[in-house]
Amino acid sequence: MINLEAAVQMFNAIIDPSVLRVVVGTLLRILGVLSASAGVALLFIFNLKPKFYSVFDRIFYWFWVLPSFFLIALVWIVLKLAHLDGFLYDWPAIYLAWFLGIVPLMVWGGVQGLKRVDQNQIKVAQTLGATSAQAFYRVTLPAIVPFLTYTGMQCFYILMTSFSLVMILGGGSPRDTLETRIYQEWFFQMRTGVWSYELFAFLIWQSAFLVLVQGVGVKITSKVPVSVFQVSLEKKVFQKTTLWWCCFLVLWALIGKTKLWMPVAQTLILGTCVALGVVAFIFLIYKTKFKSIVWWGSWVSPIVVAWLVWEGTRMVGWNSQEWVSSMTKAAFVQIVLFLPWASRILFPVLAQVKIHELKMAHTLGATNFQAWQSIEWHRLRPIVFDVLLLMGIFSISEVGSVILFSNENFEPLTLWIQNQYGRFQIQAALTGTVILMGSAGLLITRRVS
Amino acid sequence: MGSSMLPLRQDTFNLKPMKACKNEQLLCKISSRILVVCLFVLGTASCQKMQKYDPDSEVQVASYSTLSSVNGLLPWMKAEFEKQLPICKITLNVSPGATQLVADLEHNSKKVQVIVGLDEAIFKKNESIFLKQEVQSRWVELQQELKQENHSFKKELSFELPLGFLPLDYAPLTLIYDRQKMNELKLPVPQSLSELTEKKYRKTFIVQDPRMSSPGLVFFQSLPPKTPLHLLSDQWRALAQSWGTSYKMFLAGEAPMVWSYLSSMAYHASRAESQNYGWVKLKDGLPLQREGIAIVDTPKNNALFSDHKSCMSQWVHFFYHPSVQAQVYKKQFMFSVLEHIEMPKEFQDLEKERHFQILKNSPQQTDTFLKDFAKRLQPDTHD
Numbered sequence: 001m002i003n004l005e006a007a008v009q010m011f012n013a014i015i016d017p018s019v020l021r022v023v024v025g026t027l028l029r030i031l032g033v034l035s036a037s038a039g040v041a042l043l044f045i046f047n048l049k050p051k052f053y054s055v056f057d058r059i060f061y062w063f064w065v066l067p068s069f070f071l072i073a074l075v076w077i078v079l080k081l082a083h084l085d086g087f088l089y090d091w092p093a094i095y096l097a098w099f100l101g102i103v104p105l106m107v108w109g110g111v112q113g114l115k116r117v118d119q120n121q122i123k124v125a126q127t128l129g130a131t132s133a134q135a136f137y138r139v140t141l142p143a144i145v146p147f148l149t150y151t152g153m154q155c156f157y158i159l160m161t162s163f164s165l166v167m168i169l170g171g172g173s174p175r176d177t178l179e180t181r182i183y184q185e186w187f188f189q190m191r192t193g194v195w196s197y198e199l200f201a202f203l204i205w206q207s208a209f210l211v212l213v214q215g216v217g218v219k220i221t222s223k224v225p226v227s228v229f230q231v232s233l234e235k236k237v238f239q240k241t242t243l244w245w246c247c248f249l250v251l252w253a254l255i256g257k258t259k260l261w262m263p264v265a266q267t268l269i270l271g272t273c274v275a276l277g278v279v280a281f282i283f284l285i286y287k288t289k290f291k292s293i294v295w296w297g298s299w300v301s302p303i304v305v306a307w308l309v310w311e312g313t314r315m316v317g318w319n320s321q322e323w324v325s326s327m328t329k330a331a332f333v334q335i336v337l338f339l340p341w342a343s344r345i346l347f348p349v350l351a352q353v354k355i356h357e358l359k360m361a362h363t364l365g366a367t368n369f370q371a372w373q374s375i376e377w378h379r380l381r382p383i384v385f386d387v388l389l390l391m392g393i394f395s396i397s398e399v400g401s402v403i404l405f406s407n408e409n410f411e412p413l414t415l416w417i418q419n420q421y422g423r424f425q426i427q428a429a430l431t432g433t434v435i436l437m438g439s440a441g442l443l444i445t446r447r448v449s
Numbered sequence: 450m451g452s453s454m455l456p457l458r459q460d461t462f463n464l465k466p467m468k469a470c471k472n473e474q475l476l477c478k479i480s481s482r483i484l485v486v487c488l489f490v491l492g493t494a495s496c497q498k499m500q501k502y503d504p505d506s507e508v509q510v511a512s513y514s515t516l517s518s519v520n521g522l523l524p525w526m527k528a529e530f531e532k533q534l535p536i537c538k539i540t541l542n543v544s545p546g547a548t549q550l551v552a553d554l555e556h557n558s559k560k561v562q563v564i565v566g567l568d569e570a571i572f573k574k575n576e577s578i579f580l581k582q583e584v585q586s587r588w589v590e591l592q593q594e595l596k597q598e599n600h601s602f603k604k605e606l607s608f609e610l611p612l613g614f615l616p617l618d619y620a621p622l623t624l625i626y627d628r629q630k631m632n633e634l635k636l637p638v639p640q641s642l643s644e645l646t647e648k649k650y651r652k653t654f655i656v657q658d659p660r661m662s663s664p665g666l667v668f669f670q671s672l673p674p675k676t677p678l679h680l681l682s683d684q685w686r687a688l689a690q691s692w693g694t695s696y697k698m699f700l701a702g703e704a705p706m707v708w709s710y711l712s713s714m715a716y717h718a719s720r721a722e723s724q725n726y727g728w729v730k731l732k733d734g735l736p737l738q739r740e741g742i743a744i745v746d747t748p749k750n751n752a753l754f755s756d757h758k759s760c761m762s763q764w765v766h767f768f769y770h771p772s773v774q775a776q777v778y779k780k781q782f783m784f785s786v787l788e789h790i791e792m793p794k795e796f797q798d799l800e801k802e803r804h805f806q807i808l809k810n811s812p813q814q815t816d817t818f819l820k821d822f823a824k825r826l827q828p829d830t831h832d
Contacts, residue, residue: 192574408544422694423690423694424694424697
C-alpha cells in the first residue's frame with residue numbers, strides 16, 4: 001500500500017530548490033567540462049595525421065580502465081609541483097582531473113571515426129577546390145559524429161558517476177555533485193536511521209539523466225559498428241598478471257608493514273567472482289528471450305545499484321558484515337553493472353553459431369556437449385577469455401559499487417586507496433594507485449580490433 | 450511381549466568374554482583399570498572446568514578504532530584487568546569511528562554489553578537503548594568511593610551529565626594554529642569562531658565534516674546561532690572526513706589552522722614543538738567533548754551491572770582506577786575526569802583551562818542540523 005504522505009514528501013524533495021540547485025550545478029559543471037574537452041579533442045583530431053591513429057588505440061584503453069585514483073594522484077602532484085595549492089580542494093582541481101581523463105577518450109572516439117573516413121573523398125573534395133577546413137566539415141565531421149557522440153555519452157556517464165575524484169580533490173562539501181550527495185544522504189540515513197527523501201530525489205535525478213542521455217544517444221550510435229568496442233587481449237598477459245600478483249603478495253607478506261595484502265586478496269577474489277559471474281550470466285541470458293534485460297544496467301550509476309541492493313538486503317534482514325557476505329552483495333552489483341558491456345562483445349559472437357558444423361558432429365555421433373565443446377567452445381574461448389579479463393579490470397577499478405558494503409572486514413583495494421586519500425595518507429594512497437594501475441596496465445590489450 | 454523379550458535376555462547373558470581378555474586376563478584388567486582412572490581424572494577435570502566456566506565472565510565491549518588500537522587504552526586495560534581478575538574475559542569489538550558505534554550494534558552478531566568512547570551527543574540521540582537508573586545510582590556510589598580515595602570528579606564537567614552516561618575522559622576543542630604560517634600570512638589569531646567568516650581567513654583552516662565526525666559537529670554547534678554557513682563554507686580549506694585526516698593535513702601544511710582538541714598541544718609539547726604551535730583561547734569558552742561509557746539495556750545486563758562482583762560491573766569500575774585514569778593522558782591524549790591524578794608535564798598548563806562552553810543541543814536539533822547541513826551551505830538558504 002502506497003503511503004500518500006511519503007509519496008508527496010518524495011515528490012516535494014524532487015522539486016526542492018536545494019536539490020535542484022545540486023542537480024543544475026552538477027549538470028552545468030559536467031557539460032562545461034565536456035564542451036571544453038570536445039573542443040580540445042576536435043582541434044587535436046583536425047590536426048592528427050593518420051600514421052598516429054594507432055597510438056590512440058592503446059591510450060584509450062589506458063584511460064578507459066585506469067582508475068580515477070590515477071587522475072587524482074596526477075592532479076595532486078601537478079598542482080603541488082606547480083605551487084598551485086590554491087586550486088587543490090576546490091572545483092578547479094576537479095575540472096582539471098575530469099578534463100585530463102576525458103580528452104584522450106574523446107580523441108580516441110574521433111580517431112575510430114577517422115579510420116573509417118575514405119581518404120579519397122577528402123582528396124576529391126580538395127581537388128574540387130575545398131579548403132582543409134571545408135573538407136573536414138563536409139567529409140570528416142559527418143563520419144566521426146556518431147563516434148564522438150558515443151564517446152561523449154560515455155564521458156557523461158563517467159563524469160556523472162565520478163565519486164572518489166570529487167570527494168578527494170574537492171576537499172568535501174560544498175564541492176558536491178549528485179553522486180557525492182547520494183553517498184552523503186545514504187551515510188546520514190545509515191547513521192541516524194532517519195529516512196532521507198533527498199536521497200530518493202538525488203537517485204531519481206541522476207538515473208533520469210543517465211537514461212535520458214542513453215535514449216538520445218542510441219539512435220546516433222547505432223551507426224557505430226560493434227566491432228569497434230571489441231577487445232582483444234593476449235593470452236600470455238594472463239600468465240604474466242598472475243605471476244605479478246603472486247610476487248606482489250609474497251613481497252607484501254614478507255614486508256608485513258601494512259595490512260595491504262587483505263585488500264589485495266579481496267580484490268582478486270571479487271574480480272574473479274565477478275568476471276566468472278558475468279560470463280555465466282551472459283550464457284544463461286542468451287539462452288532466454290530476455291536478452292535486452294542486460295541493458296538495464298548499462299546507464300545506471302554504480303552507487304544507485306549498490307544502494308538498491310543495500311536497502312533490499314537490509315529490508316530482508318541480511319545485515320551480516322562478514323567479508324563473504326559483503327563481497328557477495330558487491331559482486332552482485334558489479335555483475336549487474338558489467339553485464340551490458342560483456343553482452344555487447346559476447347552476444348554478436350554467440351549469434352554466429354556454426355549450426356551446420358554442429359549438425360555434422362551430431363550426425364557423426366557426437367553428443368550435444370561434445371559437439372559444443374569441440375566446435376563452439378573452441379571458437380568462443382579466446383573471446384570469453386578476453387571478456388573475463390576485461391570484467392576483471394572493471395571490477396578491480398570500481399569504487400561506487402563496493403563503498404556501501406565496505407566495513408572493517410571488507411575493504412577492496414580501490415576502497416583502501418580511497419580511505420588512504422581520505423586519511424591523508426598520500427604515500428600509501430599513491431602506492432595503492434600504482435599497484436592498481438600496474439594491474440590494469442598488464443591486463444590491457446596490445447591489439448584492439 | 451514377554452516371549453519377545455526372552456531371547457534377547459538369553460542372548461545378553463550368553464555373551465562370551467572377548468578373546469583377547471581370555472588369553473591375557475591380567476593385561477586386560479590393568480588396561481581397563483587404567484582406562485577407568487583416566488576417564489575419572491578427565492571427567493573430574495572437565496567438571497571442574499565446567500564449574501569454573503561462567504558465561505557471564507565474558508564481557509563484550511564495543512569501542513572505536515583509536516581506543517582499541519595496539520597502543521590504545523583498551524588493550525592495555527584489558528591486559529591489566531584480566532591479570533587482576535583471571536576469571537573474567539574482555540572481548541573488544543571495534544568500530545571504525547565513534548559515530549558508528551551505535552549504528553554497528555545492529556550488525557554485530559555478538560551481544561555487545563558495554564560501549565566505551567561514546568560521544569555525549571550520540572549517547573543522547575540513542576539514550577533509549579542504554580541502562581539509566583541502575584547506572585545513575587552506581588555513579589553516585591562511585592563518586593562517594595572516589596571521595597574516600599581523594600580522587601573526586603572534576604566539578605566543571607558535571608553540568609548536565611546525561612542520565613546513564615559514565616564520563617571516561619574529556620577534551621576541550623579549539624583552533625590550533627601554526628605560528629610560522631600565521632606570521633607568513635600576517636594573520637591575526639581569531640578570538641572567536643564568528644571571526645572565521647571574515648575575508649582574511651579565507652582558506653585558512655580545516656574543519657571536520659559534522660556528518661561524519663564528532664569534533665566537526667561540536668565546531669558547528671559552537672558557532673553563534675546566526676553564523677551564515679554559506680559564507681563560512683567558502684572559508685574552510687577542506688571539510689575533512691575525520692579528525693585524523695584534518696590533523697594530518699594541518700601537519701602537512703595544507704592550512705595554518707585546524708579545529709582540534711586542546712590536548713593536541715600536549716602532543717606537540719611531548720615532541721618539543723610547543724613553540725611552533727598555538728591554540729586559540731576562544732572568548733566564549735572552549736566547547737567540550739566528553740567521552741563516556743554506556744551499558745546496553747537488557748535484563749541480563751541490568752542484573753549483571755547490579756551485581757558489584759560481576760565481571761561487567763568490575764570492568765566498568767576499573768575505568769575509574771587512578772592507574773587507568775593516568776593512562777588516559779598517556780594513551781588517549783585526553784584529560785582525565787578525576788582530580789589529583791598523576792599527569793604528564795605537557796598537560797599541566799593545559800589542565801588549568803576550565804573556561805568551557807556549554808552546548809545544549811537536543812538530539813532532535815542535532816538531527817535537524819545534520820539533515821539540513823548540505824542545504825545550509827547553499828547561498829540562497831537563510832540561516
